[in-house]
Amino acid sequence: MTSAPDAPSSRPPQLPSSAPGWGWPVFLLLAVAGLFYVKWFPYYHRAFTAEATHSIGKSILTGGAASAPVPSLAAALDYALAYGKAIWQAMVLGLLLGSGVQALLPGQWVARVLGRRGFGSVAAGGLLAVPGMMCTCCAAPVVAGLRARNASTGGAIAFWLGNSVLNPATLVFMGFVLGWQWSALRLALGLLMVFGLGWLANRMVTPDEARAADDRLALFARQQAEGGNALVRWARLFLRMAVRLVPEYIVLVLLLGAARAWLFPHIGPDVTSSLGWIVAFAVAGMLFVIPTAGEVPIIQAMLALGMGVGPAGALLMTLPPVSVPSFAMLARSFRPRVLVLVGTVVVLFGIVAGLATVALGF
Template identity: 50%
Template sequence: MNTTAPSDRKRTILYVAIFLLVAIIGLAYVKWIPYVDKSITAITTQSIGDSILGDPAEAGTFSWESTWSYTVTYFLAVWKAAVLGIVLGSLVQVLIPADWLLRTLGKTSFGSTAIGGLTSLPGMMCTCCAAPVAAGLRKKNVSIGAALAFWLGNPVLNPAVLIFMTFVLSWEFTLLRAVFGILLVFGISYLANRFAPQPAPEELARKVEETEAAAAPEEGSFLSRWLKSMGRMALFIIPAYFLSVLLIAAIRPWLFPLLEGASGNSLLMILLFAIGGMLFVIPTAAEIPIIQAFMSAGLGTGPAAALLITLPAISLPSLILVAGAFPRKVLWFVGAAVILLGVLCGLVGMWVL
């Protein structure tokens, strides 16, 4: 029986309101307002900027200068969203009631997965910036499917990116992204629940009751608990994030081999670009100018379509950032699924685009 006191309920409402206020202000500043201007640019110029990879003809040429340059360019593009991700990820752990999260996102049902995916749509974050929030949700015992759907939905089903894509690439590219993105966010995330123990309904109900019973005020002020949570998260995320991006920037020249003609639009090239896209890390929407630049340099529509899914979905750095939040076999499954869907998207793109 729920014995929550009125004062506890008021405190819960206040905490949720604070979280929503921080999320709305942060997302408006970092994402929503800048994307309005970017949408106008995409509509009027059919471009959202140059490829972050630079000239595709330079693929295969390594230098420490280019490695460091990419790393700096990347972090200059994402640092605001990365900070917001850490802030929201830590606030999830100290503000959002654990019993509420368990009731709505704690089940391994498709419903919980769908809610996780739908709540990701306003976020519009890249896979690395969404990783701290997904990790925070997992620490509150949110189901694997729901946390994955939130994590993958942020970059893959980003509404602003779909708008950019329609005007810069084509509506066919946007349709492919939407179809395969929905399969990934809702289908693969739901299937990932099978790779972890599934609590029976009565066990979940018992867990909710225990969480409610233990919902007494925690020791320390809210500020001290939040700073402690954010400090623990940042202590791991910042060095792991920087080093993994530096590593992927170093191997960047060999991830996307550019071949022209029939060789550039084959199953082998689709597979290579799917694997490279899955490993590589980019800021939000950077896949659009990357695909645009590669196709201008002679890349076939098949490998280009593969990048639609694999570039934004996950990356080696983002997998490292969530490694402690998900079982290893779940992450292997997600990585393989991203590559498979990228290959399938590439095969469809090779024939219809």
């Protein structure tokens, strides 16, 4: 059976490389050194803390209290400051990498590795995400950079979700703090979410969208080839991304910090493992924003207060991968229907996880 003439090509266009010869090593050095300083080294030591104390800190949602504070300016500022302190280094690194993808890497590399519309780009995106270990918002600038270089919808989504859902450090923390059955459930459903959703997103790409993406990449490559210092271009892209993404990000984090009590109005034995509570917490978790591994102390605190395992299971799969701020940051990188699909599927996985924790007797 032959493909229709206007079907999207599985082979990205061949473009001249406009990146400097030193771009690759600089980008690789930045990625390795940055991730080592921000993620790998701190998480290595944090794992020993989790093993020894069966805790990685207090819940960022409620602190040491039994419920979230009432909506107020103070609640917004307190959450934003605590959240910002936890993620600011990773956010700066994400902006540097997201702009570096566009300024330092050869024009055809991202398109060749992540630009195909088959499952190969999805697999590559998911695997490249594993060492990143970034929260959904810190990964968003990198995803935006990949999309600007013609990464496929599915490959970019797999990278976006894989950073948080398949984070090996979080799985280790979770095992020591909550129990290894929670890590196993997260890994099993996480693999299905990351690679399945990426595959589904690629299937949604229309021929016109595929051609438009190829045209944008060709135009971008020509603009790069026309001149300009690579370091200046990198700095310009960094500032442009920071000015566009950071202000809206801060505003949304403040709003969510103030709205904690509305999203999670009650935590205690009355929050049972009924389907209604599971669905409610799945939706709330999808909307809310947390730092990397923040779901572990949140779930631990909620279970300690007597909440049912069903809603906790829902948060296991919905708190990390997406949030309102990360959706806003990537609104120009994906079609609205793709972002709606991502949010809907994440909620469905949360519901499945909640039901699974009950069925498996967690």
